Amino acid sequence: MAAEPGARTVTLTIDGRRVTVPEGTTVYQAARAVGVEIPIFCYHDRMPPLGACRMCLVKVEKMPKLQASCTLPAADGMVVDTHGPEVRAGQEAILEFLLINHPLDCPICDKGGECPLQDQTFRWGPGRSRFTEPKRDFAKPVSLGPVLALDRERCILCWRCVRFGEIIAGDDALKGFQRGFASEINTAFTQPVASKFIGNTIAICPVGALTSRPYRFRARPWDNRPVPSTCTHCGLGCAVWLDVRDNQILRTRAREEPAVNDIWLCDRGFFGHDYVSAKDRLTTPLVRRHGRLEETSWGEALDLVAAHLRASMARGPGRVAFLGGARLSNEEAWVASRFFRQVVGTPHLDHRVDASPVGASLRVPWGLRAPIEEIGRADVLVLIGCDVTEEYPVLWLRMKQAVDRGATLVVVHAKRLEIHRFVRHEHLVRHDRLAATVEDLARGAEAADPAVVRTAASIAAGARVHILVGRGALDAPGGPALLRAAARLAARAKGTLHIARGKGNEIGAQRFGLIPSDGGWNAPEILEAAAGGRLDVLYVAGGDPATAVTDRAAWEAARRGVGFLVVHEAFLSSTARSADVVLPALVLPEKPGTVTNLEGRTLPLAAAVVGPGQARSDDAIFASLAAALGVTFSYGTSEELLEEMRAAVPDFCPGAVSPIPPVSVPAGAARRPEALPDEDPGRAEASGLWLALTEQLFSQGVMTGRCRGITDLAGAPHCLIHPSDAARLGVRDRSLVELATAHGAVVLQARTSDVTVPGQVLVPRGYDAVPVHALVRWPHPAAAVSVRPILPAAAGGAP
Amino acid sequence: MRESIILKWARTPGMEHLEEYRRAGGYEAARRVAVGAWTPDQVIELLIASGLRGKGGAGFPTGQKWKFIPRQAPTTYVVVNADEGEPGTFKDRTLLEGCPHLLIEGILIAAMTVGATKAYIYLRREFHRARRVLEAALAQARAAGVVGERVFGTGQAVEIVVHTGAGAYIAGEESALLESLEGRRALPRLRPPFPAQAGLYGQPTLVNNVETLCHVPVILTLGPERYRSYGPPALFSVSGCVVRPGVYEAPLGVTLRALVFDYAGGLRPGRRFVAAFPGGSSSMLLTADQLDVPMDYDSLRQVGSMLGSAAVIVLDDAADLVEVIARAVEFYRDESCGKCTPCREGTVWLSQIFERILGGRGRVEDLHLLESIAQGMTGTCFCPLGESVPPSLVASLRHFRGAYERHIAQAVVHGR
Secondary structure, eight states, X not given: OOOOTTOOEEEEEEXXXXXXXXXXXXXXXXXXXXXXXXXXSSOOXXXXXXXXXXXXXXXXXXXXXXXXXXXXXXXXXXXXESSSHHHHHHHHHHHHHHHHTSOSOGGGOTTTTSOHHHHHHHXXXXXXXXXXXOOOOOOOOEEOSSSEEEOTTTOOOOOHHHHIIIIIIOOXXXXXXXXGGGOEEEOGGGXXXXXXXXXXXXXXXXXXXXXXXXXXXXXXXXGOEEEEEEOOSSSSOOEEEEEEETTEEEEEEEOOBTTTTBTOOOHHHHHOOGGGGXXXXXXXXXXXXXXXXXXXXXXXXXXXXXXXXXXXXXXXXXXXXXXXXXXXXXXXXXXXXXXXXXXXXXXXXXXXXXXOTTSSGGGSOOBOSSOHHHHTTOSEEEEESOOHHHHOHHHHHHHHHHHHXXXXXXXXXXXXXXXXXXXXXXXXXXXXXXXXXXXXXXXXXXXXXXXXXXXXXXXXTOSSEEEEEEHHHHTSTTHHHHHHHHHHHHHHTTOEEEEEOOOTTHHHHHHTTOSOOTTOOOHHHHHHHHHTTOOSEEEEESOOHHHHSSOHHHHHHHHHHOSEEXXXXXXXXXXXXXXXXXXXXXXXXXXXXXXXXXXXXXXXXXOOXXXXXXXXXXXXXXXXXXXXXXXXXXXXXXXXXXXXXXXXXXXXXXXXXXXXXXXXXXXXXXXXXXXXXXXXXXXXXXXXXXXXXXXOSSOBSTTGGGOHHHHHHHOSOEEEEOHHHHHHHTOOTTEEEEEEOSSOEEEEEEEEOTTSOTTEEEEEOOBTXXXXXXXXXXXXXXXXXXXXXXOOSSTTOOO | OOOOSSHHHHHSTTTTSHHHHHHTTTTHHXXXXXXXXXXXXXXXXXXXXXXXXXXXXXXXXHHXXXXXXXXXXXXXXXXXXXXXXXXXXXXXXXXXXXXXXXHHHHHHHHHHHHTOSEEEEEEOTTOHHXXXXXXXXXXXXXHTTSSBSSGGGSSOOBEEEEEEOOSOGGGGSHHHHHHHHTTSOOOOOOSSSOTTTSOGGGSOEEEEEHHHHHHHHHHHHHOHHHHHHTOSEEEEEEEESOSSOEEEEEETTOBHHIIIIIXXXXXXXXXXXXXXXXXXXXXXXXXXXXXXXXXXXXXXXXXXXXXXXXXXXXXXXXXXXXXHHHHHXXXXXXXXXXXXXXXXXXXXXXXXXXXXXXXXXXOTHHHHHHHHHHHHHTTTSSSHHHHTHHHHHHXXXXXXXXXXXXXXXXXXXTTO
């Protein structure tokens, strides 16, 4: 362990070797630094030592008893013995104690082969057991929700999982119950575990007590081929191992990446790979004949697409537009951009399919303006409309570290966040009042509300202020004004303003050209042009506008208005179902290349598995089309492609961060009019309720809807209604309701909850079966909504 | 036997009433501390001079402990360990029920000395009567301006809160007590930091036992020299096979023989002294040839035992030592918090073996196994709870092996 210059050090002797370590280092760490292995169970290097398992006992000269090395600070002149007879006797005793009540089900235990208890018994343990009494007996395994199985007989009570919930995630998901030999890890009343990070407890469990339900009994660790790659769900770009067996990803594990996810993942990352091997992957091109999509050959499909593109090009430039990019690699985004700009000749490209024309999402490049690590060192964190655990869960783990070090967490949101117990200043306001609240905060001491003045003072007092504006604020009514106010707030506090927006590889799409330039239209303008008959071909890849566009009617009008819709898809998504040609595409875990995460870091992808049937990568499809249109895209090697990308985007460098330029907020008026008030004030008057759409980590979308664990975690599509409103309207918790606006209606489960404010119904997006975007129309970001209870069909049904 | 200076407060009728207590000279020491007649440094010097050591079990010098509390800390707490749970110990209950004001006065002096404005009494759950008496005494003290915003009309504030535990022996261990007081499971904490540096809610905290604090007003009143001339005094809980079990005040260093035969009236007729736990069931038991060991910290440590909570449990020749040890092991099994491996697993394994031996299913090799398990628990546990088990078990195997062998021989004879 290298001592930092100037830091005080101590020198001790471990097994006869002199070791100099910084003061405060434990004997265990000092031993590990010089390659001396001491067995451990409860100690985990991401958490403070606990000293519970007593496995790491060592002998220290002049100390009468054996010492737990994980809790013992190294001191000058200490002489430590880690392998002598006394130490060995102590370690054997502890291991024997751990084993007496541990079941002998290693042959059917998922942990076998990667089990610290098994490994250490092999290395340090006694050869046979002297224990002849009955072993501790628990019902097993117990399900703690869709992804976690608990086996208390295997548990050695190291407390790692409990402390992960307390120290790392802050969600207190698992707890200890009972005491002494009856102690057990569990949730209260064995309820499903409430966590977004529980996969990590499976990973750090030193035995098979916590196992993954989706992975149970699927493979032995040595059956799997671990492939290093990057998670492409939320856009944070966590490093992963994809464990592949028989060309199938059976398991995702965290890969250590200190700059991004350290050693952690969220549960969407852990359990979000099943879609890759879903049975309903598209394997052949489809073309619409007589109103139906029918299978065809690649040759025929490409000819048809090329013919339509050629015809459009003949009618003039700019009559083709492209939407999508979140699910493309950097390289594919670059090839797509080049194809449309140089071959087809259109500037109308946009990855921001889910952005509203009246919010602020289209006014500013997306992304974090500082490395994730730096956000972890903040002393003030301001989350404005950014539901961090639902949108970028692993980013919360960094923020939690900052909060634990004393950082002030400020939240301005339309929903009480689940991390609210860490929030120092919470401004929970209705969606349409977010902008006014942020403007108030920017006024500082002159604000009318004393609570706002206090918050503003806290922000101003910070030395390392990071303000994250998320989708919930950018797309809220008054989004542009909110963004300007947030910029003033950041400038006053000399802080950094971040735009926490973008999923998958949207930052890569933004960087590599899938963004309008040279007079090109943005996504809503493309839809408007399509609806107005000004487009011949609408081309979609790496996106699903039919569900993502936040005004379903606008999408439908666009679809009706455009003559020819081409879609690259892995599944028959809503968009694909309405297409004229569907080209079967590979998904990201099937492709090599790179992605760009939210902070602008270029991260590697790997082709972990071979795609199904005739599915092709998006860049290969574009290259084929280019060839059909008479342009050769020849990238003999990927290095040639990288060269070209580097030439276009000079700071593109795999592994490194290419910072996203600081937010500069356009002062002038938008190209479009500001948002209009809801056109149905009568409904608001009658119901007193306004609608706000929210983000949810566990969803049922094109990918997540095909991941068993995540689909189950998402549960039923629902809305959140304040108990006072629910009582007034006669809505019971978990009953069905019809939500109606001037534009549409959906049926959902109602959950009464005080995470929303009175007068506001929260509806999570992400359930493809429920078209919540049919409830809203541009340019009215605020919609009055009525809630009507639907009585159970059968009398006497459960309330 | 000499006059008592601590126990007399608990034994004098009416001492639970504030007026009676004051009439007897009570609260005078606290009042003098409040008005500044003794500075905090002087109080600590007096305690150091008195030689008072913690009466909860560890025997740490009390004056030193008070001195360790950083004086300039913004928030400091006093926590009273009234979770008297060591088997055989009942002196604190006697004080709590008999002279609650003596404890309150001790708390006031402690709080004013270390600069705490809030004190918590962590009271054992089962002490219902003590709770009633204590709450009533606190109400009187608050009404009289002795406890509260302005102690004795000075600018000093000391609020005292009674908090009952949830019935865990381990909560008597001071760091587990603090965890429990904060609302978590009573699991012992890693030390350092010690409570004096970071205790309750991470603030400097003085944790003292009930009896310890009851000595404080007496020391200030009599002065350390006179206090020391009483022994210094200690309260012994004597129980088991004696004629007059009870709490006795005796000078520290009194012999076990004197405690058993003089204070507690000796054994019942015809019985022979076999063994005794000198300081609760956690202390290693002493045998008949150790009756003249002085009952003080160092002498008992020299023979491998400890004064602990000064709870003497006497066993005569009618007691089955195997059953006694089995019962003690069972107690520690039930009270182990479950945090560390050797205590959690060792106690349950030991009691499983004892169950077999007492059930007539013992094996000859069990004696070696018991010793080996005890060995595995020695020096490996996180806190003293688990470490309490092996000494008496090993001592019983050494001195009373015959008792074990008789149980096992029966099993062998009966072919099991």
